[in-house]
Amino acid sequence: MRAPDDENLFIAGTVPDALAALASHGVGAMPFAGGTWIMRAPIRREPQAAFYVSLDRIPELSAVDIAIDRIRIGACVTHSRLAAQLAEVEPCHGLVTAAGSAANPAIRGMATVGGNLSTWDFPAADLPPALLCLDAEVELATTDGRQRLPFERFLATRRELRPGTLLTGVTIPRRPVRTAHARLPLRKAGDYPVAIVSLAILLDRNGAVEDASVAVGSVESTARRWPELERKLVGHPLDPETARVLAEAELGAFTGRDGVEAPGWYRLQVLPALMRRAVDAALRSQS
Amino acid sequence: MATTLTVNGERRVSARGPMTALIDVLRDEFFLTGAKSVCREGACGACTVHVDGQPVVSCLAPIGTLEGREIRTVESLAEASEPSALQQIMEEHDVVQCGMCFPGILMVLTGFLRECPHAGRDEIKAALVGNICRCTGYERLVDAAAALARRN
Numbered sequence: 001m002r003a004p005d006d007e008n009l010f011i012a013g014t015v016p017d018a019l020a021a022l023a024s025h026g027v028g029a030m031p032f033a034g035g036t037w038i039m040r041a042p043i044r045r046e047p048q049a050a051f052y053v054s055l056d057r058i059p060e061l062s063a064v065d066i067a068i069d070r071i072r073i074g075a076c077v078t079h080s081r082l083a084a085q086l087a088e089v090e091p092c093h094g095l096v097t098a099a100g101s102a103a104n105p106a107i108r109g110m111a112t113v114g115g116n117l118s119t120w121d122f123p124a125a126d127l128p129p130a131l132l133c134l135d136a137e138v139e140l141a142t143t144d145g146r147q148r149l150p151f152e153r154f155l156a157t158r159r160e161l162r163p164g165t166l167l168t169g170v171t172i173p174r175r176p177v178r179t180a181h182a183r184l185p186l187r188k189a190g191d192y193p194v195a196i197v198s199l200a201i202l203l204d205r206n207g208a209v210e211d212a213s214v215a216v217g218s219v220e221s222t223a224r225r226w227p228e229l230e231r232k233l234v235g236h237p238l239d240p241e242t243a244r245v246l247a248e249a250e251l252g253a254f255t256g257r258d259g260v261e262a263p264g265w266y267r268l269q270v271l272p273a274l275m276r277r278a279v280d281a282a283l284r285s286q287s
Numbered sequence: 288m289a290t291t292l293t294v295n296g297e298r299r300v301s302a303r304g305p306m307t308a309l310i311d312v313l314r315d316e317f318f319l320t321g322a323k324s325v326c327r328e329g330a331c332g333a334c335t336v337h338v339d340g341q342p343v344v345s346c347l348a349p350i351g352t353l354e355g356r357e358i359r360t361v362e363s364l365a366e367a368s369e370p371s372a373l374q375q376i377m378e379e380h381d382v383v384q385c386g387m388c389f390p391g392i393l394m395v396l397t398g399f400l401r402e403c404p405h406a407g408r409d410e411i412k413a414a415l416v417g418n419i420c421r422c423t424g425y426e427r428l429v430d431a432a433a434a435l436a437r438r439n
Binding site for chain 1: 288304305306308326327328329330332335341342343344346347348349351352354395413414416417
């Protein structure tokens, strides 16, 4: 498509187009998806890149493919489209809650999955904890080809990705788990959550927990799993109050970050209640 | 290089760079001053316009990504100088206070009531989560939108 030399935005039509444009502009170039973080940079006195490659006209990146065994979400799928398209699709109850309650309706209509995951300096993001529980994989493309990374590994390395790397999609395996996403914004809605608990629970035939994935968002600088609590849940019936008590005993696993909206201790303090709410929601969701 | 935009059905050309926020082109170049530039980070909703029928905060939309898209601003709501049904009911309920948030609220509710014409108060409130009113005139706003939904 078009890219005159004096312009600072290139509208890519295909993934190879975008990768070539990123490669030719080197470290000064960045992908541009929904723009909700990049466009607010001037008012926050944050730097903008010298050159952006816009991805929103690339059909492949806007697709949601739902197969029997997995779901693939293109990087430019917005939060509202994700919530709408996966509304009745298992095991996405938690992910749909995350995508459908983040920020506000206009932002959800613009902000994309790929943009959200690439924004490493956004501790309160809703999608990372939800995707951590679902054993998601992130698909990255460079001019050398594509690779898939386990979600946890992606979160650990996303700041150091090679310049010119493009996040093209996320894949979720469809396991028979019950999922939920509990978040606590300071206003009822429209705020960043001060803490998030996401979970995916596999129950055995007797209703006991066979496998548990619990992830915590917004408490530390990056979302991460809560293995100490996961281990305690396994083998017992899933019960909201029991889960709250177990969470209370394992708060030492996290160090809450201080922020203008909430001090670190407060983020920890609300985790047991969020755990109870998440388990309650998971029990009411389909498996 | 100039960017060609379709605003309220008219072809307009902007000489500003492609990363310029739509709100700045609408207000400073096209003199469409209904949309307001307030928080500039997508939190207040005062700059909301429609792009291909969807509410978009124009402070976060660079014009270079909008070629070929249909942009509609609050100035387009009154067709043939007749206020829209939403505008009329807002007047009947005496909703407008300082007017800063109001154009954005009209654009959000126009899109929302098109999709959910029979929405109740809770749904209307949820749709307005991204619109901050500094006069705190929310109750009358919701009353008016709910009254229109009942009429639908």
